Amino acid sequence: MEDEYFLADDLVGEFRRLDADVIGPMSDVSEAQELLRSGPALDAALLDINLRNEMVFPVARMLRERKIPFVFTTGYDKASIRPEFPNVPLREKPIDISAMAEFLASKIDQH
Template sequence: MSELTAMAGRRVLLVEDDYFIATDMQREFEDSGAEVLGPVSRVQEALDLIAASPEIDAAVLDINLHDEMVYPVADVLQARGVPFVFATGYEKTMIPAPYADVSLCTKPVLPQEISRALFA
């Protein structure tokens, strides 16, 4: 059984500005039975999608979106109690202190890593 089975039936927000990474993750998550919200590639798009989505089970956030940091999205998700991971090329030491407890999946990241970080 795949590690991605933990995603089945979950609504997962995908915030990623690299088209190929976003479409690969979306396909993998949907193949595992998840409903993907997005992908979106800008902070405001993510905030709008969150506001329009009463149910979000988890989120995957790239930190740098077209030279804009994703932290406002992280703040809204934290306030709503939605678990999320950072999928990024940044090192843990680059993450601001308020997000020290957030799981970091270093790119290139496998969808199974994200599933483990979110649902294990």
């Protein structure tokens, strides 16, 4: 989920280049939570920490409960990550899109 349209579009393109089926991007926390409750199964997720001035941590908790690997992205520093997520990978903006896609693909392979 990425609230910056152009970055989200570039990320979607890169994931599709790697033959991933992309669901999203989701633009707010409630939309993402609903997807997790009733949508298709996910292999992994990319979460921007702040979506429309709402922190994404409730979605991160749901992903963790479902054992779905995820990565945080942010323009903030590591201190913005809640202590309950010490082992979640963080990629700070600006993001190297190819490297991000490859990294998340490796997380899926490990899972």
